[in-house]
Amino acid sequence: xxxxxxxxxxxxxxxxxxxxxxxxxxxxxxxxxxxxxxxxxxxxxxxxxxxxxxxxxxxxxxxxxxxxxxxxxxxxxxxxxxxxxxxxxxxxxxxxxxxxxxxxxxxxxxxxxxxxxxxxxxxxxxxxxxxxxxxxxxxxxxxxxxxxxxxxxxxxxxxxxxxxxxxxxxxxxxxxxxxxxxxxxxxxxxxxxxxxxxxxxxxxxxxxxxxxxxxxxxxxxxxxxxxxxxxxxxxxxxxxxxxxxxxxxxxxxxxxxxxxxxxxxxxxxxxxxxxxxxxxxxxxxxxxxxxxxxxxxxxxxxxxxxxxxxxxxxxxxxxxxxxxxxxxxxxxxxxxxxxxxxxxxxxxxxxxxxxxxxxxxxxxxxxxxxxxxxxxxxxxxxxxxxxxxxxxxxxxxxxxxxxxxxxxxxxxxxxxxxxx
Numbered sequence: 209x210x211x212x213x214x215x216x217x218x219x220x221x222x223x224x225x226x227x228x229x230x231x232x233x234x235x236x237x238x239x240x241x242x243x244x245x246x247x248x249x250x251x252x253x254x255x256x257x258x259x260x261x262x263x264x265x266x267x268x269x270x271x272x273x274x275x276x277x278x279x280x281x282x283x284x285x286x287x288x289x290x291x292x293x294x295x296x297x298x299x300x301x302x303x304x305x306x307x308x309x310x311x312x313x314x315x316x317x318x319x320x321x322x323x324x325x326x327x328x329x330x331x332x333x334x335x336x337x338x339x340x341x342x343x344x345x346x347x348x349x350x351x352x353x354x355x356x357x358x359x360x361x362x363x364x365x366x367x368x369x370x371x372x373x374x375x376x377x378x379x380x381x382x383x384x385x386x387x388x389x390x391x392x393x394x395x396x397x398x399x400x401x402x403x404x405x406x407x408x409x410x411x412x413x414x415x416x417x418x419x420x421x422x423x424x425x426x427x428x429x430x431x432x433x434x435x436x437x438x439x440x441x442x443x444x445x446x447x448x449x450x451x452x453x454x455x456x457x458x459x460x461x462x463x464x465x466x467x468x469x470x471x472x473x474x475x476x477x478x479x480x481x482x483x484x485x486x487x488x489x490x491x492x493x494x495x496x497x498x499x500x501x502x503x504x505x506x507x508x509x510x511x512x513x514x515x516x517x518x519x520x521x522x523x524x525x526x527x528x529x530x531x532x533x534x535x536x537x538x539x540x541x542x543x544x545x546x547x548x549x550x551x552x553x554x555x556x557x558x559x560x561x562x563x564x565x566x567x568x569x570x571x572x573x574x575x576x577x578x579x580x581x582x583x584x585x586x587x588x589x590x591x592x593x594x595x596x597x598x599x600x601x602x603x604x605x606x607x608x609x610x611x612x613x614x615x616x617x618x619x620x621x622x623x624x625x626x627x628x
Contacts, residue, residue, distance in 0.1 A: 212393065212418055213396055213400065213421075215406075215421040215458055215460075216377075216404050216405070216406050216421075218254070219255075219422075219460070219499070220547055221541055221542040221544075221547030221548070222254045222308075223252070223253065223254050223255065223493070223500050223502070223538050223541060224254075224255045224310075224408070224462065224499055224501045224502070225253040225255065225256055225501075225502050225503075225504075226257045226259065226467055226502070226504060227257065227258050227259065227504055228259055228468055228503075228514065228522075229259065230289075231504065231505075231514050231519070231520050231521055232504055232522060233522075234521055236289065236519065236521075237288075237289050237290045237294065238289050238294040238298040239290055242297070242298050242301050242302075245301055245302060245305055245307065247528075247531070248307070249305045249306070249307060250531075251535045252534065253307065253502070253538065254306075254307065254308060255310060255377070255378075256302060256309045257311075257312065257380045257408070257501075258311050258312060259276050259312050260276035260277060260279060260286075260311070260312040260313075260382075261285055261286055261289060261295060261311055262276075262279040262280070262281055262282060262284055262285070262286060262314075263280045263284045263285065263287065264276065264278055264280060264288075265279065265280040265320050265322060265348070266280070267319070268319065268321075268347065268348045269319075270347070270348050271515070271518045272517065272519070273518055273519065274348065275348055275349075275517060277314050277317075277349065277382060278320070278348045278349045279314060279318055279319055279322060280319050280321055280322050280323060281323050282318075282363070282366035282367075282369075283366050283369050292374075295374060296373075296374055299374050299375055299376065308377040308378070309377055310377055310378035310379055310408065311370060311376050312379075312380050312382060313381050313382065314382040314383075315352070315381060315382070315384075315387045315391070315395075316351065316352065316383050316386040317346070317349040317350055317351050317352060318349060318350060318352065319349060320349070320350060322350075324359075324362075325350075328358070328359065330353075330356060331352055331356055331362070332350055332352055332353055333350075333353045354388050354391055360391055360394065363391075363395070364394060364395050364398050364399070367379065367395055367398075367399050368402060371399055371402045371403060371405065375403075376405075377403075377406055378405040378406030378407055378408070379399075379406075379408070380408040380410065381407070381408065381409050381410060381420075382410050383410055383411070384410055384416055384420070384423075385409075385411035385412075389415060389416060389419065392409075392416070392419040392420070393418065396419050407419060407421050407422070408421065408422045408423075408462065409422065409424070410424055411423055412424055412425070412427060417455060417459040421458070421460055422460040422461065422499055423459065423460075423461060424461070424462050425461040425463045425498070427451070428445070428449065428452075429463075431444050431445050431448050432481070433480055433481075435579065436481055436482065436484060436579070442556055442560075442561075443556075446553070449495070455497075459497070460497050460499050461498050461499070462498070462501050463492035463493075463495060463498045463499070463500055463501065464492060464500070464501035464502075464503070465477040465480070465485060465488050465492060466503040467501060468503065468514075468516075470503075471513055472513055472516040473513075473516070475513065476510065476511055476512065476513060477506065477509075478509065478511045479513075483619065483620040484579045484580070484620045485509075486533065486620070486622065487578065487579055487621070489533075489537065490537060490575065490577060490624065491562070491575075493538065493540065493541045493546070494537075494540065494541070494546055494564075494573065494624070496549070496550075496551045496566070500537070500538070502534060504522060506530070506534075507528045507530045507531055507533075507534050508522065508524060508530070509529060509530050533602075540573070540626065543573065543626070544568035544569070544571055545567055545571040545572060545626075546573055547568075549567050549568035549571070550567055550568070551566055552565045552567070552591060552593065554576075554591070557586075557587055557588065558578075558585050559580070560578060560581075560582065561577065561578050561579070561580070561585060561587060561617070562577045562579070563576040563577065563587065563589070565591060565593050565594065567593050571626075571627060572593045572594070572598075572626070572627040573624065573625070573627070574589060574598070574624065574625040574626075575622070575624050576589075576615060576617060576622065576624075577622050578617040578618070578620060578621045578622065579620065580619065581620065582619060583618050583619050584616055584618065585617045585618075586614055586616055587614065587617060588612070588613070588614045589609075589612070589613050589615065591611065592611060594611055594612070594613065595609060595610055595611055596627055596628075598625040598627050598628060599625065600623070600624070600625055601624045601626050602624065606628055607625070
């Protein structure tokens, strides 16, 4: 397996912010969301991932508004959000602030009354009785047939439309592993000739890095949830991270404590991680070859599960409580030590503590994370990289270290020092 495509340079050290337009504001529109762009820019957000912007099928619709992931057209806009012109204005506004925008692409299935069901019914998989069907137990969608060459061409043409007409910067591809890899190779080949794009796969199949720049770190999230419940150890977490280290050198992983699926169906980061949620967020921004994801409202912090098929507005605090927390993390993530540096895992001295050093040339970052409820944990750091002046990235206090130092951590605490 080799790298067939080049990752855009701006992806290095970047981050992703997932936007749930429906729930983001009272209006639930592109225009209303655009008013938050300066705040997100100040927080350090660089890539906006918009959940599907296409219209939602009426037939089989769940709830009052339906699922974004049951589309009725690949080249239309969801009227909930505004018009095509409103979308273009949002893209232009984001670009004027230096932000990139990627859109969610649902290639495996459509809604039950997608326009293709009338114009091209042969584009779909059929059951023994000749009915449209679906293989994964989702009741509001039907599966497309990737043996159909014409369907593939239409799908790629639809993807190219958003690049050509709206200047989007890439795609987050829903359930990417359910779609043949050779389709994605063709799709990226035909889309990247318009402009170099950023490609994020919702999957954890290493083969898909033949095409994709970034894939999900589902296994990390699942093992950390078990870890919090005392069903797994730090060694289990490191084993997952070791598996990721065997990915191709160009491959990046998306680390997250929440996203739209997790929040709505499995619980908020507060429910899943409790008081350790911030410590795990620190990890997502400081581990090697990773991109951190922040979901709409995490900076608030939003501690409720947002309804998926109905209106359920995020009520924003002024200012958002964790704005500076994420601003500090996302700034740190841009440094060479964290973005591309080497990693040294420090010996485990407590079953709930992980610690590591990141280094690039003379730049060094120390991270200590206490994921447990024990107070006044003593943690000793001794390493040849740990010499010179260091600054605590959250407090701003500076210290001089000489290879060896002992730190005391409170419950669910975290410590980050950067060589100054």
